[in-house]
Structure formats: C-alpha cells, structure tokens
Amino acid sequence: MCPKCPSGKGFGGGRIAMPAYNSPVLSNVLKTKLENTLLHNKLTNCFTKIPQMIKANIVEDTLTVYAGSRCIVPYGTEAPTYSIGDYLLGEANNNLYKIVDIQYDPTDKTPELFYWCELQRDISEQAPATSSTQVARLVAFNISYELNSAGKETPLLYNAASWSQDTLPADTTGYQWYQPTNNKCVHVTSAHAVDFSVQSFPILKVLSSTTQVYGSIIQTFDSMGYIGLLRWYDKSLAGLGPDGFNTDGSYNNVIANPIGKLVTINSGAADRVYVDRLYTNSNGVGTRQYQYTREVENFSQVLSLDINTSWCVYVKNLNKIYINQDGIWQQTTAFYASEININADGVIEDFSPRRVFRAANANELDGKWTAKANYRLAENVALNTTSYQDKTFDLSEYLPKDNNLYEVILNVDLLTGTTVGNQMHIAYITGGLGYYRGGRVITRTASTVLSSQAITPVITAARTLMVKILGVGKYTLILEGYRKVR
Numbered sequence: 001m002c003p004k005c006p007s008g009k010g011f012g013g014g015r016i017a018m019p020a021y022n023s024p025v026l027s028n029v030l031k032t033k034l035e036n037t038l039l040h041n042k043l044t045n046c047f048t049k050i051p052q053m054i055k056a057n058i059v060e061d062t063l064t065v066y067a068g069s070r071c072i073v074p075y076g077t078e079a080p081t082y083s084i085g086d087y088l089l090g091e092a093n094n095n096l097y098k099i100v101d102i103q104y105d106p107t108d109k110t111p112e113l114f115y116w117c118e119l120q121r122d123i124s125e126q127a128p129a130t131s132s133t134q135v136a137r138l139v140a141f142n143i144s145y146e147l148n149s150a151g152k153e154t155p156l157l158y159n160a161a162s163w164s165q166d167t168l169p170a171d172t173t174g175y176q177w178y179q180p181t182n183n184k185c186v187h188v189t190s191a192h193a194v195d196f197s198v199q200s201f202p203i204l205k206v207l208s209s210t211t212q213v214y215g216s217i218i219q220t221f222d223s224m225g226y227i228g229l230l231r232w233y234d235k236s237l238a239g240l241g242p243d244g245f246n247t248d249g250s251y252n253n254v255i256a257n258p259i260g261k262l263v264t265i266n267s268g269a270a271d272r273v274y275v276d277r278l279y280t281n282s283n284g285v286g287t288r289q290y291q292y293t294r295e296v297e298n299f300s301q302v303l304s305l306d307i308n309t310s311w312c313v314y315v316k317n318l319n320k321i322y323i324n325q326d327g328i329w330q331q332t333t334a335f336y337a338s339e340i341n342i343n344a345d346g347v348i349e350d351f352s353p354r355r356v357f358r359a360a361n362a363n364e365l366d367g368k369w370t371a372k373a374n375y376r377l378a379e380n381v382a383l384n385t386t387s388y389q390d391k392t393f394d395l396s397e398y399l400p401k402d403n404n405l406y407e408v409i410l411n412v413d414l415l416t417g418t419t420v421g422n423q424m425h426i427a428y429i430t431g432g433l434g435y436y437r438g439g440r441v442i443t444r445t446a447s448t449v450l451s452s453q454a455i456t457p458v459i460t461a462a463r464t465l466m467v468k469i470l471g472v473g474k475y476t477l478i479l480e481g482y483r484k485v486r
Helices: none
Strands: 015-017 029-031 046-049 056-059 062-065 070-074 097-103 114-119 123-126 135-141 156-159 161-163 175-179 184-190 193-195 204-208 213-220 224-227 230-233 238-245 251-256 263-266 272-281 284-290 292-296 311-315 320-325 328-332 334-342 348-353 370-394 405-416 423-430 439-442 450-455 464-485
Touching: 046 334, 056 213, 070 097, 070 135, 070 184, 156 175, 161 224, 224 334, 224 348, 230 272, 230 334, 238 272, 238 320, 238 334, 263 284, 284 311, 284 334, 320 334, 370 423, 405 423, 405 439, 439 450
Parallel strands: 015 328, 161 175, 292 311
Antiparallel strands: 029 251, 046 238, 056 062, 062 123, 070 114, 097 114, 135 156, 135 204, 175 184, 184 193, 204 213, 224 230, 230 263, 238 251, 272 284, 272 334, 311 320, 320 328, 334 348, 370 464, 405 450, 405 464, 423 439, 423 464
C-alpha cells in the first residue's frame, strides 16, 4: 500500500502495487537486518565489491597482460567437457589458460556454458609503429591461437569493433562477434568471413594504431564489460539493493554478496542511453535495462512520471526503487550497475560502470582534533652552536598508547641573540614520517628577533619527535593538540 494513499487505489498516473516484504531470493542473496555496521546499513544502492580480473600495462608500445589475469570464455550451449583445474584446449595452447570456474545450468530455457580461465604466464606483444592513426579497439584472449607467419604466438586479438546480434551488418571486417544463439565469440576476418577460434570476452579497451596496440589502456573490464550490445556482470560482484529502513533509521538492504551467477543482457535501441540494474529474483540475480532513471525525494514525485516510459526511480525518503510494469509502479530489489551509451550503429560506444564503494574501517579514517594545549617539550632553551644539534623528544605520555599515526600541532618559537648575524635555525623536524622545516630567523640590528610558527608533523608508533637545530639564542616547542591520521 502506498504510504501516501491509504486506500490502496493510488493516484493519477497508473495503479500501484506494493510487493510483499519477503520477495524470493536465493541463499546467496541474503535479506536480513544486519548488525549495525558501516558497510550494510549506512550505505545503499551500490557495488560493495568489484574484483580485479585483469592486470595489464603498456610501456613503450608493448602491451603486457600479466599472469593471474582472468577472463570469461563463452563456450557454446552444450554441457562442459572440461573440469575445474583442466587447461582449456590443453596442449594445443601450451596449457596457457587454466579453468578456475564453470557456469552451466541445463535447466535454463537456453543453457549457456561459460569457463573462467586464469592466464598462466605473462603475455607481451610489441606493436610496430606503422601508423599514426589512433583508434579505440577491444582486446580479447585468442584461446586457440596459432603461430603467425613469423612463427610468433598471437594470443591476443585486437578488434576494430564488436557486434552481438545474430545477423551481421554488411561489412564487419575486423569485428569481434558474440553470437547469442551459439554463445560464442568469433572473429570476422573479412566481410562475413568468420574465424571460429575460441575467444574470450574482451578484457581491455585500448588506443591503438591501425594494426596493433600502440597507445594507452582506455578501460579495463574488471568483472564487467561489453561486446556489441551485450553486457556481462561477473558472479563475484557484490552490492546492496535498497529496501526501506530499519527501526533505528539506518538503511535496510537486500544483500548480494556475491551475486553468485554470471548475468548478461543484450538489448537496447540505437542512439539512446540506458541504465542497467542488477536485481534479485527467484533465479538468483538478473539484469534489466531502463532508458530513464531518477532519484526523487518522495513517492508523490514518482506518480507524476509517464508510466509509458521505461523508468527506474529511487525514492530517497523510502529507500526503495520503483519501476513501471504494465502501467503499475512496483518495488524492485535492484541496485544501479552501469550506464551505457548506444551509438547510431547499434553498438555500445561508452560503458560506465558504477564504481565500488569500499567502506573504510576505523583505522582508515582521520580522527577529530583533540585539544591538549600548552604541553611544553622545551621552553626558552639556550643554544650556542654553529653546527646542527639533534634533539629527541618522547611523546609517549602525550599521545594515546596504540599503533596509529598521529598528527600533532607543534608551536615553534625561535629567539635570536642581540649580536648582528646571530641566527636560530630549525632545519628538520620529523616524527618518523616525512620531515618539516621549523623556521629560521637572523639578527640584522643589535636587538633580539622572535619568530613563531605552527607546524603539524606526523608521529609514528615510535612516539618520538626529532629536531635538528643550530644557532645562538633560545627555542621553545609547545604541543597544542593531536588527531589520528591514516
């Protein structure tokens, strides 16, 4: 029942259906009120984990993909013939890709087989600087690579563009083509001529020359990515779907940790921007795209939206997401995953995943300032030396007894003698992490000169402050407060 409409009949703009609280989810998607933790009831509608799958770098025209990188290989629709621990294609590719996970559900309406493979050694490819023309290309693993004419391995493919519909357009030379019906990635060598070698989903988007990689890495597909119109979201992702508030006013969430199943979505019209959301359902986790998304303050603003448009709306004062389904506003336990821009050719031009929110623990937060004033380390201490003297001060009684770093407020007063040319110079102050200049003052006429300043050195767990000082005169060091820092 809508909170603004006790009768349940709703307002103008369509009927309203409020779902039951116990919407169906799998065991890996836990819906519960957790303990009062920063992670699960202070955050909502976000990723909490995006594992790094690809490790790569470009140095001086050489692309290196490092051992340990993982890729996803769509491998048809038949039941798996390999097991976890096997090498995909085995000796045929020098045991380069070790299978670390498999997904295949024969009960699906259209079963699809996916292998997760881990690269067993670094792959480096140097690109000849044969062209100044720079284009963006998608890079994928060529699992069943062969030696080229020079006898060199070619384990990477550089694709001019990508496609994911069942029928190819007129000229797609150099495309990587995901075939939805067959669940395979193939390479189009010329107009409609297909190389059926085994390929992974794209792992990188790079700036390259007309032949091979040449410039820089534009995007790394860590746990999610695209080919043509297809987007995939890895089973290891985790997130929080908004679902109201707890009695103490904190966020209540449907928790996908992890989402537990690789999900794909392959639709959208040309020249439009869509938003993908991962949602929980009776089969675990799925995706759905929406052409429009909005955050509103209350539910009455939802009712003013056009119900004939693909809306997905987050209502702040309810901490819930609503979609329109056949003219009815319904709550859904989803969270925002990415925004995609589909160009006039009907392929994804920009893929912008929502970045992970990583909650910091207490040790990773700067603390508030604690006033502990007029704590005198040294007061009007006389000095008469032309060489630097090291002075060490113990702060163990001043600072808390733990292993954290602390930033302190240190007032430094330097007073010179009356002889012209007398100086006081603190050249170096450190608490064990970086150093600070403590000031310098010189007598120019026959009278003393006073210099005062405040600095904020960081003190390590050793709890000592070291000062390097020279001159003729007096110095005073006074602590005024501290705070914990990262």
